[in-house]
Amino acid sequence: MALMVMSCCGSLLGWQFTIAQVFKSSADEGYFPKVFSRVTKVDAPVQGMLIIVIIQTGLSLMTISPSLNSQFNVLVNLAVVTNIIPYILSMAALVIIQKMANVPSSKAKVANFVAFVGAMYSFYALYSSGEEAMLYGSIVTFLGWTLYGLVSPRFELKNKHG
Numbered sequence: 001m002a003l004m005v006m007s008c009c010g011s012l013l014g015w016q017f018t019i020a021q022v023f024k025s026s027a028d029e030g031y032f033p034k035v036f037s038r039v040t041k042v043d044a045p046v047q048g049m050l051i052i053v054i055i056q057t058g059l060s061l062m063t064i065s066p067s068l069n070s071q072f073n074v075l076v077n078l079a080v081v082t083n084i085i086p087y088i089l090s091m092a093a094l095v096i097i098q099k100m101a102n103v104p105s106s107k108a109k110v111a112n113f114v115a116f117v118g119a120m121y122s123f124y125a126l127y128s129s130g131e132e133a134m135l136y137g138s139i140v141t142f143l144g145w146t147l148y149g150l151v152s153p154r155f156e157l158k159n160k161h162g
Helices: 002-029 046-062 068-100 105-128 131-161
Strands: none
Touching (some): 068 131
16 A cells, blocks of 8 residues: 555656646747746746646545545546547547658558557547546546637737748
């Protein structure tokens, strides 16, 4: 049990730093508020991490249940759904990316097969996560796409005029 707790803590810390860096990079490009771009003198996005931790804590409290194990399962399944969708979209885009990069069909076939197997496994993982995680994960994903739709016109204008 102690090793499992240590593993979860290590994983959580790794994800926090990864998420903070993604938010920082996205803020540098203008997708998120500038507060996420602010870093300390050792280049750590501490303010952004604190904001993310507050949001995550609020979301965790929304899933609170009498059993800690039940709450953990809900959060893990939700994380699976929200993290697998970008993988599926990336695998779906592979053929177009290969055509744009003029990848020879012999190399493309192997990559396409691997992407197909990966996509099938991803769909199985989505199915295995359950109805509740799929529902909430879909809502989070669609909300993200909607927010992107609201901010994307300014990036299109920047690309056309600058």
